[in-house]
Amino acid sequence: MSGSTHDLPPGLLVWLETLGKGSISRLERHVARREAWVVDIAREDGSVLEAFLRLDRQPVAGGNVSLQREAGICRALMATAIPVPALLGWNEEHHAALFSRVPGSADLPGVADKTQQRQVMEDFIDVIARLHRLEPDALGLDDLLGPPPRTAAEAALGDLDAQLQQFASFLADYEDPLLSYGADWLRRFAPQSVARVSLVQGDTGPVNFMFAGNRVTAVVDWEWGHWGDPMEDLGNICVREFWNPSGGLQGLFRRYEEQSGIPYTRAAAQYYRIQQNVRGMIPIHAACAQPGLRESMAWYLCYRYIGDRSTCEALADAMGIALERPDMPEPDNNKGSVLLRAAANSLQRDVLPDLQTPFACSRLRDAQVLIDCAEREHRYGNAIRADNAAEIATLLGQQPKDYAHATTRLLEAMRDRRIADEPLLQYLARKAFRDEWLYQPAASLYPARNWSALD
Template sequence: MSISNHDLPAGLLNWLETLGKGQLSRLERHVARREAWVVDVTAADGSVLEGFLRLDRQPVAGSNVSLRREAGVCRALMQTAIPVPALLGWNEAHHAALFSRVPGSADLPGVADEAQQRKVMEDFIDIIARLHRLDPDDLALDDLLGPRPGNAAEAALGDLDAQLQQFAGFLADYEDPLLSYGVDWLRRFVPQSVARVSLVQGDTGPVNFMFEDDRVTAVVDWEWGHWGDPMEDLGNICVREFWNPSGGLQGLFRRYETESGIPYTRASARYYRIQQNVRGMIPIHAACAQPGLRESMAWYLCYRYVGDRSTCEALADAMGIALERPQFPDTESGPSSTLLRAAATSLQRDVLPDVQTPFARSRLDDARVLVDCAEREHRFGEAIRAANAADIARLLGQQPTDYARAKTRLLDAMKERRIADEPLLQYLARKAWRDEWLYQPAASLYPERNWSALD
């Protein structure tokens, strides 16, 4: 990408050159879910500041997840033994942070063999153990992160409640049975005790750290950082290892317990992987409802539908329920859309070969995925909705109706607690499997994802 070909806010490039005491010599959009840019600033003496620019174009005042939080946490951790990118500068006017570029790769599943994956994951779990042993008083982050939780319930539910508050406007008109059930389940089964309150990353695990050879070079992505139960990060690791298989989890949490001195239980990891999924699905569902999203809609659809299915499986595992998969429509039964198929073919055959930059190619491929999803929705959407409506009718002992009215009746029954956990979860899982099947072009961006076994 040419340095002149960008849509960054006016004045931001001057700020970068001031930080680097030179001239901007490289500016490339990074291919990632959240907006980021690779930046080089070359000084008069030939030295180069190699930076990684993160930008939050629509910051939400008081949000519990923010780039400002990420920058502040990294600034504090730079003074500790926890490897993080150096914060080179924070621009309050543009809500932009410039970090040092860290050597190594984040793609542990893609570039490392099984033996290397294990060594890297062991080094990573040792770092998380050290993180949780840090004295919160020494970090001086209370002004940024807010009050520390006073008990296990506050530790488990504080971040969830903050998400619900932040997205209250969206959720007021968007009632999803699985999100509603997940929130209710987290409140009913909240942990009864917490060993200590620590700084937790809140979204930690594979792909959110960089590595070289057998060692972690930096833990990245601290926008969820907060005070909490250390077991939350173990649940986070389960979730991220689900999405980015890295050799499994066998023995890692027992190693963590030895290194940190903080007791580990399987029940805690099970609870917090559900907590991470439910609170993480709230903004993902919201993103999927935004037609003008600046980020990749294709990836968000993948996170939503694979994530919904994995949430059901985690809930079932925690409650000892064996889920039953549904049948799917015959792939030959739905009428194909000539216009949508033509659009997908034109994007792939006529446009993609002439697109040069990695970012533009990735977005063009995203568009092809969205067209493929729309084509499947055209062919099978009505059959999927009819199957879900029929399931709800059987669940409630009522006559079948259309899906919109069936969902309203289901939500009413859930609010009145008229449905037991097992039959309700069986329905939610069948719906999640159907949705994942329907949006297979997006779901296949992360194919065949399954939970790793816990000790």
């Protein structure tokens, strides 16, 4: 088979061939943040099953985000007018799902024709409007998703609470003022009403759907799917379009309102793009703390530091606060780490020329990004931490002994609500701007990301 280098369990390969009624003729690791494989299965009649394998090697029992959830939702939606990949099979032993491989592309940001880009986005928003009009009782997903939320607060906070519970052991020893402030802000400003409860994708927008021509061929990536406020998906679209610019959002949410009959407000989109960022940043921060991560640490660092900055910007927009950017450290004359430079040179000179697969080449580029980040941390990390500690001292009116101690004291003051929103957010934003600058080699994977204007 082509691209046969892998570490998949033998039993999983047997399952694939039994399910596909043939022999695996292609097995290639898909270049993506989560583990996925392109699979072709050749059959005796000459036909080929073109499939897409998703694998969750470390499933979380009872987790609110899971591949099993994605598989179940796709199975339910196959009987509706919502285009999704067909679920071909679910393997409980290996927590693997085999889907049909959908024709088209996910790269809407790469479309040069802006008219086509807009037509695709309009078709997509019509699909989301149809999704939100589906009656929950008719989908048969209560066993998988649990009962729908009963109040607007449950709809807004249920998924956040599930994330906080799932990552409770990590968060217990992890001190991050922005995550703490964001979760508290979401509770204080949760919507007081909800027009209806719908199935929401929970992570929807550009790159999480396939298209061909000017039409959507499939909405993909349903592992965040749940019952919720339809406005949550509009906030999700804001976030996805932030990361994957696709022509802006002008007029799209008014079109959604016309197609769905569900009222749209700018305040709801503002709230839910913050909600998406805060709950989405929890697992990303956790991943960044795992040295043995199977997925790309470089991309996680990118998501983290751009995501933190964009969270601060979204919070400021919702509260009408103009953020202040800090000055960055002056360039130094330090030659940097000889060991890090040697490692980078060895990878480029000795390893890259012999790599043969796109996945291996992408991981080597990721390793180079990590080395470059470590180099900047070596040069500027202490100066950044000193600036942050000095600002915390001003907020608290006392001088902590170091940055770690300052962060602990800041969190205590936040819990006691001793700091007003505006000065606190100004500090959190300046810290986020500094972090994004410090980890610029990772942040440059998604350069110049900014929020699109809301109607």
